[in-house]
Amino acid sequence: MFGPFASQHRKTRSLANDWLELAQKVVCYRRDVLSEADLSAVGMASGQVRQLLREQADTAKLKLGIDALELVLRRTGGPHYPKSSWVENVEFFLVAAIVILGLRTFYVQPFKIPTNSMWPSYYGMTGQVYASKAEEPSPVEQALGFLAVGASSRRVDAPEGGEVLLPIGGSGRGLISYNEVPGRSWLVLPDRQREYRIFTGSRSAMVRVPLDFDMDWVLRDTFFPGDKRSLSEIVNAERLANRLAEVTVATAAGPQRAYFLRTGKVVKAGERVLSFDILTGDQLFVDRVSYHFVRPKVGDGFVFRTGNIPDLARMGGDQYYIKRLVGVPGDTLRIADYTLYRNGAPITGSPAFDKNARQAESYVGYRNEGSFRRGAEVKIGEHQYMAMGDNSANSLDGRYWGTVPGKDVVGRPLFIYYPFTKRWGPAP
Numbered sequence: 555m556f557g558p559f560a561s562q563h564r565k566t567r568s569l570a571n572d573w574l575e576l577a578q579k580v581v582c583y584r585r586d587v588l589s590e591a592d593l594s595a596v597g598m599a600s601g602q603v604r605q606l607l608r609e610q611a612d613t614a615k616l617k618l619g620i621d622a623l624e625l626v627l628r629r630t631g632g633p634h635y636p637k638s639s640w641v642e643n644v645e646f647f648l649v650a651a652i653v654i655l656g657l658r659t660f661y662v663q664p665f666k667i668p669t670n671s672m673w674p675s676y677y678g679m680t681g682q683v684y685a686s687k688a689e690e691p692s693p694v695e696q697a698l699g700f701l702a703v704g705a706s707s708r709r710v711d712a713p714e715g716g717e718v719l720l721p722i723g724g725s726g727r728g729l730i731s732y733n734e735v736p737g738r739s740w741l742v743l744p745d746r747q748r749e750y751r752i753f754t755g756s757r758s759a760m761v762r763v764p765l766d767f768d769m770d771w772v773l774r775d776t777f778f779p780g781d782k783r784s785l786s787e788i789v790n791a792e793r794l795a796n797r798l799a800e801v802t803v804a805t806a807a808g809p810q811r812a813y814f815l816r817t818g819k820v821v822k823a824g825e826r827v828l829s830f831d832i833l834t835g836d837q838l839f840v841d842r843v844s845y846h847f848v849r850p851k852v853g854d855g856f857v858f859r860t861g862n863i864p865d866l867a868r869m870g871g872d873q874y875y876i877k878r879l880v881g882v883p884g885d886t887l888r889i890a891d892y893t894l895y896r897n898g899a900p901i902t903g904s905p906a907f908d909k910n911a912r913q914a915e916s917y918v919g920y921r922n923e924g925s926f927r928r929g930a931e932v933k934i935g936e937h938q939y940m941a942m943g944d945n946s947a948n949s950l951d952g953r954y955w956g957t958v959p960g961k962d963v964v965g966r967p968l969f970i971y972y973p974f975t976k977r978w979g980p981a982p
Contacts (some may be wrong), residue, residue, distance in 0.1 A: 671943035681772035703973035704834025716755030719814035777817035853903025865955035881940030892919025924953030
C-alpha cells in the first residue's frame with residue numbers, strides 16, 4: 555500500500571531514504587568546508603542507516619539510526635539543514651512560480667477580455683448605470699460587487715447648475731471628447747486612462763475610466779435611456795439636424811468655440827450627474843496545446859498574437875487578441891445582408907454565426923466594412939487565418955487589418971473562471 559494507507563514500517567523506510575539523500579547533498583555541497591572528522595561522522599551515520607535498510611531492521615531500530623543521522627546533519631548541514639521557515643517558504647513559492655510559469659507558457663494561459671468586440675459571446679468591461687442615488691449600491695453591496703464581478707464605482711456631481719453637455723470631438727473610440735492620461739490600475743500599477751469632462755453651466759466635472767472601457771455605452775444609457783442607436787449615431791443625427799450646442803469655453807490657449815451634444819438633462823449644483831459601476835471583463839483560460847496537434851476549426855474562439863500583423867503592431871505592439879475564427883487557408887469570404895458567407899454559403903460552425911445573420915438576441919449582424927466593403931470577396935492565403943469579432947459593429951478585426959499568420963496562433967478559450975455570473979463555465 556502507498557500514501558496514507560502505507561504501513562508505519564514502510565513509511566519509516568521511505569523516511570530513511572529521504573535522510574540519506576539529504577546526507578548525500580550535504581557531503582556534495584559542503585565537502586570543501588567540512589573537516590575530515592565531520593565528513594567521517596556523516597559517512598558513518600549514513601552507512602549505519604543503509605545497513606539497517608539492507609538488514610530489513612524493524613521500525614524501532616530504523617528510527618534510532620535516523621535520529622543519529624539527524625543529529626550529525628544538524629551539526630554539519632549548514633544552509634541545507636536545518637532550514638529556517640522563511641527559507642522553506644521562499645523555496646516553496648519559487649517552485650510553485652516555476653510550475654505556474656511552465657503551465658502558462660506551454661499548456662493553459664489566463665486571459666482577460668479587454669473590449670466588447672466579442673460581445674455578447676464574451677464580455678469586455680461593461681457599465682452598470684444607476685439612474686438615481688436611490689439605485690446606487692450600499693457600501694456592503696459595493697464590496698460584494700467587487701468580489702463577484704470586479705465592480706468599481708464612478709460618481710460625478712454637478713459643479714454648477716445647468717444643462718448637462720457632452721463635448722464633441724473625440725478620436726478613436728466614440729465621438730465624445732476625452733484626453734488620454736497616465737493613471738494607476740489596482741491603485742499601484744502604472745496604466746493609461748481616458749479622462750472625460752462632463753459640462754454643466756460653464757464648469758465641468760471629470761471622470762476617468764480604463765483605456766479599453768467603452769464609455770459611449772454608459773453615456774447613452776445615462777442620458778438617452780431606451781434609445782437603441784449608438785451614441786455615435788445619436789451625435790451624427792444631432793449634427794445633421796443642426797442641434798449641437800456651440801459654446802465658448804476657456805482653455806490653456808484662451809477662449810475656444812466648442813461643440814457639445816445636448817442631453818436635455820438639467821441639474822442643480824451638487825446633484826448627481828453620472829453614476830455607474832465598471833464591471834470587469836470575462837477572464838478565461840486558454841488552451842495552448844490543441845492547435846499543435848489539430849487544425850484550428852472555423853467557429854472556434856481564436857486567440858492569437860499581433861506582433862506580425864503590421865497595423866496592430868503599430869498601434870499596440872505584440873499583444874494577445876481574441877476573436878472568432880471565420881476563415882482558414884483557401885477559403886473565400888464575403889458579407890451581405892448581415893450574413894457572413896464562406897465559400898458561397900452562409901458560414902456555419904458556431905451559434906454566433908446564425909445569430910448574427912438573423913440579428914437575434916443581442917447580436918448585431920456582420921457589417922461589410924473594411925476589405926469587405928460593398929460585398930467584396932476576400933481570399934484567405936496559405937498559412938493565414940481570418941478572425942472577426944462577434945460584435946461586428948464594434949470590432950477592429952480582420953476586415954480592417956487582414957489575416958493572422960499561422961505561426962502566431964496561440965489557442966482557443968476553454969473556461970470562463972471570473973467573474974461569477976451566468977457566463978461562468980465552459981467558454982462558447
